[in-house]
Amino acid sequence: xxxxxxxxxxxxxxxxxxxxxxxxxxxxxxxxxxxxxxxxxxxxxxxxxxxxxxxxxxxxxxxxxxxxxxxxxxxxxxxxxxxxxxxxxxxxxxxxxxxxxxxxxxxxxxxxxx
Amino acid sequence: xxxxxxxxxxxxxxxxxxxxxxxxxxxxxxxxxxxxxxxxxxxxxxxxxxxxxxxxxxxxxxxxxxxxxxxxxxxxxxxxxxxxxxxxxxxxxxxxxxxxxxxxxxxxxx
Numbered sequence: 001x002x003x004x005x006x007x008x009x010x011x012x013x014x015x016x017x018x019x020x021x022x023x024x025x026x027x028x029x030x031x032x033x034x035x036x037x038x039x040x041x042x043x044x045x046x047x048x049x050x051x052x053x054x055x056x057x058x059x060x061x062x063x064x065x066x067x068x069x070x071x072x073x074x075x076x077x078x079x080x081x082x083x084x085x086x087x088x089x090x091x092x093x094x095x096x097x098x099x100x101x102x103x104x105x106x107x108x109x110x111x112x113x114x
Numbered sequence: 115x116x117x118x119x120x121x122x123x124x125x126x127x128x129x130x131x132x133x134x135x136x137x138x139x140x141x142x143x144x145x146x147x148x149x150x151x152x153x154x155x156x157x158x159x160x161x162x163x164x165x166x167x168x169x170x171x172x173x174x175x176x177x178x179x180x181x182x183x184x185x186x187x188x189x190x191x192x193x194x195x196x197x198x199x200x201x202x203x204x205x206x207x208x209x210x211x212x213x214x215x216x217x218x219x220x221x222x223x224x
Contacts, residue, residue: 031210033211035214040123040216041216042120042202042214042216042217043157043202043214043217045207045211045212048211050209050210058211090156090157092157094210096210102147102159102162103157103159104159105156105157105158106156107156108156
């Protein structure tokens, strides 16, 4: 069965360190998204991609970067982790071939920045 | 940019009571999606509404899209402990993106 996975599931890091969160999907979806989820803010879009070598900034992109070298993966990098980036991170993907596309979410990564 | 407001933020009910969450937009939505996130889990797609005034049912869940396509609601009849979680609405954010409401967290007293 097709799926979307994230790793690690939990990560503790220190302020200033570079951190990369992995996202891998086997749906063969064109679209991939990274969100962060914080209490009171719902799901906020960090970065997204519509295909290989395409990346775009979302509403809360400062301090984050992504790259898309193949269809399956969209790693999220925190260049220099800050305590404000402590959050739960979700990766999602969607088909992108129709007008309305549901998003399939990964299990999430809980990141703590000390 | 596009914003989708969702209320209430929290709702606690006794098992067997009904529950409703509301989603509002200042602009007309071409469609609206609903997702459920169980505690400790990830959002899972429930349904999409497209037509003005559309009503769809999934067992005890009833989803409505307003006539003006600016609001939507999710109503759960006779809640069960399995309904616990956070319910999100999401509207189009342009070019296949979604804009999520803040979510309504439902807790149930058995």
